[in-house]
Amino acid sequence: MRKNPTVTARGLTASFALTTLLATGLAGSAWAAEVQGQLTFAERLSLSTPVAGVIDVLPVRAGERVEAGALLLSLDRTPFDQRRRMAAAGLEGLRLSADEAARDAERVQALYDRTVGSESERALAVIAREKAQGRHERARAETALRAWEREHAQLHAPFAARVLAVNAAAGEVVSPRLSPPTLIEIARADRLLASALIDADRLGDIELGDPLAVIRDGERRDGVVEAIRVHNGEDGQVRYRLGVLLETEGLDWRAGQSISVELPDD
Numbered sequence: 001m002r003k004n005p006t007v008t009a010r011g012l013t014a015s016f017a018l019t020t021l022l023a024t025g026l027a028g029s030a031w032a033a034e035v036q037g038q039l040t041f042a043e044r045l046s047l048s049t050p051v052a053g054v055i056d057v058l059p060v061r062a063g064e065r066v067e068a069g070a071l072l073l074s075l076d077r078t079p080f081d082q083r084r085r086m087a088a089a090g091l092e093g094l095r096l097s098a099d100e101a102a103r104d105a106e107r108v109q110a111l112y113d114r115t116v117g118s119e120s121e122r123a124l125a126v127i128a129r130e131k132a133q134g135r136h137e138r139a140r141a142e143t144a145l146r147a148w149e150r151e152h153a154q155l156h157a158p159f160a161a162r163v164l165a166v167n168a169a170a171g172e173v174v175s176p177r178l179s180p181p182t183l184i185e186i187a188r189a190d191r192l193l194a195s196a197l198i199d200a201d202r203l204g205d206i207e208l209g210d211p212l213a214v215i216r217d218g219e220r221r222d223g224v225v226e227a228i229r230v231h232n233g234e235d236g237q238v239r240y241r242l243g244v245l246l247e248t249e250g251l252d253w254r255a256g257q258s259i260s261v262e263l264p265d266d
Contacts, residue, residue, distance in 0.1 A: 039195075039253055065189050081150065088143045097135070098133045105126055168181075190248060214244055
């Protein structure tokens with residue numbers, strides 16, 4: 001029976017290719033070099049004001065990207081301004097009273113040293129001086145506190161961020177005394193975390209700070225190992241959640257997208 005030369009040639013070519021892959025180990029290492037994962041937020045914050053008030057300005061919306069320092073929310077600052085002015089109104093007068101009480105105590109002490117004044121007069125002058133100084137210091141602290149409250153009546157983005165949620169509206173009353181409400185949720189806009197679950201054998205010698213590549217749709221970006229967390233599965237097996245920090249400048253990658261992390265060869 002005559003053999004088909006085309007079929008024979010194809011069979012020899014496929015056999016040769018398979019033999020080459022097995023000999024070099026590429027067939028196994030190509031699969032073992034990557035692990036599937038997902039993009040997550042690198043840093044996520046829930047923001048609220050530490051002071052009570054009425055929301056006056058709310059210039060951001062969910063999904064919006066903001067720069068570092070951008071205004072996210074502001075309470076009506078009128079009561080904060082008034083309380084600060086009230087605290088500062090008598091501050092100068094109390095300072096002058098404290099200075100006068102100190103000078104008076106010095107005069108009484110000088111008379112006492114010359115045996116002209118009595119011990120009770122000296123003691124009363126010292127007490128008056130300490131009271132005047134205490135009132136002045138209390139007023140200074142009250143003024144500083146009112147200034148702090150006014151400053152913290154606004155929320156600013158601590159870094160370039162994407163607004164994830166806005167849980168407030170203009171005119172809403174904020175009262176953080178019992179349980180501070182989450183008013184705005186943000187996440188870093190210039191970084192993402194590639195997260196992948198791997199077992200101990202595949203983790204190998206990877207350590208914090210090691211460089212690893214992350215791949216999505218053929219696009220490759222180098223990152224740094226930011227976290228290696230222990231993950232206890234429902235089956236009782238111990239795995240590790242590997243987090244690779246990425247700078248996303250120039251990328252349109254988003255949290256929730258699938259990626260693969262390229263692991264170093266053994």
